[in-house]
Amino acid sequence: MGAFTIAAIAQSLLSxxxxxxxxxxxxxxxxxxxxxxxxxxxxxxxxxxxxxVLGLALFLVGLxxxxxxxxKVMARQLxxxxxxxxxxxxxxxxxxxxxxxxxxxxxxxxxTIAEPALIAxxxxxxxxxxxxxNAWGLRIAVALGVAIAIAVGAFRIVTxxxxxxxxxxxxxxxxxxxxxxxxxIIPLAYDSGGVTTSTVTVPLVAxxxxxxxxxxxxxxALLDGFGLIALASLFPMITVMGYAQIGxxxxxxxxxxxxxxxxxxxxxxxxxxxxxxxx
Amino acid sequence: MTxxxxxxxxxxxxxxxxxxxxDGPMLxxxxxxxxxxxxxxxxxxxxxxxxxxxxxxxxxxxxxxxGTARDLLPIVLVVAFFQIVVLQRPFPNLEMIVVGxxxxTVGLALFLRGLxxxxxxxxxxxxxAFARKGSIFWLLLFAFALxxxxTVAEPALIAxxxxxxxxxxxxxxVDQAPSALAGYATGLRLTVAAAxxxxxxxxxxxxxxxxxxxxxIVGGYVIVVGLTALAPxxIVGIAYDSGGVTTSTVTVPLVAxxxxxxxxxIKGRNPLVDGFGLVALASLTPMIFVLIYGMVV
Numbered sequence: 001m002g003a004f005t006i007a008a009i010a011q012s013l014l015s016x017x018x019x020x021x022x023x024x025x026x027x028x029x030x031x032x033x034x035x036x037x038x039x040x041x042x043x044x045x046x047x048x049x050x051x052x053v054l055g056l057a058l059f060l061v062g063l064x065x066x067x068x069x070x071x072k073v074m075a076r077q078l079x080x081x082x083x084x085x086x087x088x089x090x091x092x093x094x095x096x097x098x099x100x101x102x103x104x105x106x107x108x109x110x111x112t113i114a115e116p117a118l119i120a121x122x123x124x125x126x127x128x129x130x131x132x133x134n135a136w137g138l139r140i141a142v143a144l145g146v147a148i149a150i151a152v153g154a155f156r157i158v159t160x161x162x163x164x165x166x167x168x169x170x171x172x173x174x175x176x177x178x179x180x181x182x183x184x185i186i187p188l189a190y191d192s193g194g195v196t197t198s199t200v201t202v203p204l205v206a207x208x209x210x211x212x213x214x215x216x217x218x219x220x221a222l223l224d225g226f227g228l229i230a231l232a233s234l235f236p237m238i239t240v241m242g243y244a245q246i247g248x249x250x251x252x253x254x255x256x257x258x259x260x261x262x263x264x265x266x267x268x269x270x271x272x273x274x275x276x277x278x279x
Numbered sequence: 280m281t282x283x284x285x286x287x288x289x290x291x292x293x294x295x296x297x298x299x300x301x302d303g304p305m306l307x308x309x310x311x312x313x314x315x316x317x318x319x320x321x322x323x324x325x326x327x328x329x330x331x332x333x334x335x336x337x338x339x340x341x342x343x344x345x346g347t348a349r350d351l352l353p354i355v356l357v358v359a360f361f362q363i364v365v366l367q368r369p370f371p372n373l374e375m376i377v378v379g380x381x382x383x384t385v386g387l388a389l390f391l392r393g394l395x396x397x398x399x400x401x402x403x404x405x406x407x408a409f410a411r412k413g414s415i416f417w418l419l420l421f422a423f424a425l426x427x428x429x430t431v432a433e434p435a436l437i438a439x440x441x442x443x444x445x446x447x448x449x450x451x452x453v454d455q456a457p458s459a460l461a462g463y464a465t466g467l468r469l470t471v472a473a474a475x476x477x478x479x480x481x482x483x484x485x486x487x488x489x490x491x492x493x494x495x496i497v498g499g500y501v502i503v504v505g506l507t508a509l510a511p512x513x514i515v516g517i518a519y520d521s522g523g524v525t526t527s528t529v530t531v532p533l534v535a536x537x538x539x540x541x542x543x544x545i546k547g548r549n550p551l552v553d554g555f556g557l558v559a560l561a562s563l564t565p566m567i568f569v570l571i572y573g574m575v576v
Contacts, residue, residue: 015434019529022428027401034417035408041400048397055389056528058382066379070358077366099365110353116390119350120532124399128539128550163516164507171500178493184551187492190559191535194526202435202524230519233562
């Protein structure tokens with residue numbers, strides 16, 4: 001376990017402190033100079049901040065020492081022409097990258113489920129909606145969006161189609177859904193685009209993109225390696241609004257069915273109440 | 280906001296402050312261990328024996344760790360499946376991986392506790408405090424400082440800015456000299472940080488005024504699409520990615536709590552409809568600003 005040295009942990013701690021420090025300074029300046037009131041439950045907040053710094057540092061050291069190297073090696077091996085080619089000298093077409101797309105999908109989904117920022121927003125959304133937004137449902141919808149995005153992004157790098165076509169196509173779908181989806185979910189859906197890609201997803205996805213762009217003939221790592229993150233911020237909006245639309249459609253159908261039942265038996269059995277909100 | 284609006288804003292904030300909150304995780308906790316309830320939904324035994332409290336605390340910690348282990352299980356399954364079934368290779372230094380996973384699990388659990396104890400309450404308290412103060416200028420300045428300050432030192436952004444400078448040099452748009460590269464990268468970083476600061480200012484104004492988020496976001500997209508056609512091709516991928524890297528794990532919960540807190544204290548705003556959307560704006564404006572930066576510099 002040579003890599004889990006005190007130095008590695010200390011370095012991770014330092015970088016997390018550097019992440020939290022500007023926030024702490026800004027909060028302190030405004031609290032002391034502008035608001036001029038004591039911070040309520042100061043001790044608890046300070047302990048909580050220590051937990052945040054310590055937790056993130058451990059989280060990152062663990063990922064960097066154990067999971068990222070393995071994931072990066074896997075991305076390189078899966079995109080290696082020797083692994084992909086059916087036989088020596090055989091031409092490689094976009095259909096030969098089946099495992100790459102599968103890996104892209106799976107790694108996009110699983111890293112998003114573990115993304116701390118997304119857990120935070122899902123908890124907040126559940127609290128604010130009084131439970132109407134299901135935290136797990138939201139996280140799975142976002143993770144599916146990222147999974148599809150990374151798989152599509154891998155396909156894009158393999159085929160060399162321009163990124164902006166996918167982005168603009170995605171935006172058009174988002175705009176159309178904005179008009180159709182339940183109004184409550186729209187801000188949350190937009191936010192889920194931004195929260196998906198932080199500590200866990202970006203390093204693995206970037207490794208996959210660079211691996212693909214540097215092994216697929218005719219691609220430039222600098223021009224084509226970028227763009228996976230962008231797609232991963234776009235597609236979750238589509239899946240989260242889609243998730244809410246499915247929920248709303250099911251609630252409508254249930255409401256209609258109970259209406260039918262009510263009109264069939266005027267004095268009949270009590271029917272299910274229609275769902276109030278999508279969950 | 281009209282002066283009547285500010286009055287309501289302050290009145291609501293004061294009223295809310297005096298009333299106990301329905302399901303706030305922080306305000307109704309009496310024992311130190313009781314905050315573990317947010318993830319587990321369990322209730323702390325009040326005035327029970329010390330042993331019962333100890334057992335309950337251990338149970339709460341175990342539940343928290345199990346919860347984070349469940350969050351991490353998909354990654355473990357995916358990596359194991361591809362390594363064993365698809366690539367058919369043995370795991371290099373398995374014990375390293377196990378220790379690493381344990382650290383990740385404990386780290387995530389600690390982070391989530393800290394989230395409930397510090398980041399969420401800070402965001403909400405600041406929203407309430409600014410509402411009581413009633414000064415829009417200071418609130419907007421705070422929003423800008425928060426966005427700019429948290430982004431300018433973001434490691435992911437520093438990395439992307441460096442890569443972007445290299446890409447632009449390779450394309451012959453920027454001089455190859457190291458000083459020119461560093462200057463370009465720093466300019467890009469400041470541009471993105473200013474973009475996030477302005478995003479939070481627009482987002483807070485939107486919550487105060489009650490503008491519908493989709494007009495702001497869709498309008499932003501239209502600008503992005505228009506600028507994509509005009510900007511040099513090399514900057515487009517970088518610009519799109521810069522939107523994704525700006526919002527860090529510490530900033531997102533804080534900003535979400537701030538937005539929801541503001542939407543809760545202002546009369547006539549719905550926390551779900553008006554409180555979210557700050558993160559989305561913070562991912563959108565960097566794209567616009569970086570595209571413009573690519574055209575101007």
